[in-house]
Amino acid sequence: MILEVSLDQLATEVIRGVAVRTPEQSDNEAVEVINIKDIRDGRIDTASLEKRVVTSARRGKDERIREGDVVVAVRGPQFKVGVVDKQADGHLITSNLVALRLDPHKVLPEVLAAYLNSAEGQHNLTAKSRGSAIPSINQKELLNIEVHLPPMETQRHIRDYLRSTEEYLATLRAEEETARKIRDYAIFRSFEVKA
Numbered sequence: 001m002i003l004e005v006s007l008d009q010l011a012t013e014v015i016r017g018v019a020v021r022t023p024e025q026s027d028n029e030a031v032e033v034i035n036i037k038d039i040r041d042g043r044i045d046t047a048s049l050e051k052r053v054v055t056s057a058r059r060g061k062d063e064r065i066r067e068g069d070v071v072v073a074v075r076g077p078q079f080k081v082g083v084v085d086k087q088a089d090g091h092l093i094t095s096n097l098v099a100l101r102l103d104p105h106k107v108l109p110e111v112l113a114a115y116l117n118s119a120e121g122q123h124n125l126t127a128k129s130r131g132s133a134i135p136s137i138n139q140k141e142l143l144n145i146e147v148h149l150p151p152m153e154t155q156r157h158i159r160d161y162l163r164s165t166e167e168y169l170a171t172l173r174a175e176e177e178t179a180r181k182i183r184d185y186a187i188f189r190s191f192e193v194k195a
Contacts, residue, residue: 002150007100008143010107015099016139018063018092020052027053034065035094036073039080041166042113044071044088054092064090069099070109072116072125075136079125081116083109098139107149110159115147 023030030051038045056063065071069084075096084099093099102109115121128141150158 005149011100013101017095017097018054019056023053033092039082044082046087065099071099081113083113108155108159111155
């Protein structure tokens with residue numbers, strides 16, 4: 001049986017992003033932070049994180065995300081959602097993002113992220129947003145969003161399916177990159193001058 005549950009019933013804690021600024025050359029307190037651009041395909045991409053200086057009062061204490069948190073972009077044209085993995089664990093998020101620490105007995109992070117990234121999930125996020133030039137959603141409205149939650153056994157099947165399709169897509173991307181390298185090498189060899 002599918003239940004309709006609000007996000008505030010699924011989240012045990014909400015981690016707000018920190019205010020940051022671009023570091024100057026003399027700044028030695030810059031740290032890598034996760035921003036909206038780092039959320040891709042339901043995951044957090046830590047390959048190209050930018051360093052920023054934290055300017056919020058708490059300086060990032062108790063604001064670090066953990067593996068399994070779901071990060072939601074709360075400002076911008078698209079409300080991207082990603083799951084924190086081992087590589088992103090312990091990082092700070094910027095003030096454009098909010099992280100939801102979930103009750104693992106109620107919802108699996110991959111399932112919630114997939115739902116929020118779906119057309120229906122994006123519609124629900126957009127419906128709660130304010131502003132037209134740069135839409136944003138406040139924390140209260142975010143937590144009031146209702147999600148259709150299948151039973152835990154079904155969630156596990158969905159999570160396993162998501163993981164296998166992600167592995168398959170990663171294999172396809174690697175094969176595509178290899179094919180490009182072979183093509184580029186063949187073209188390069190075709191124009192090589194022989195003595």
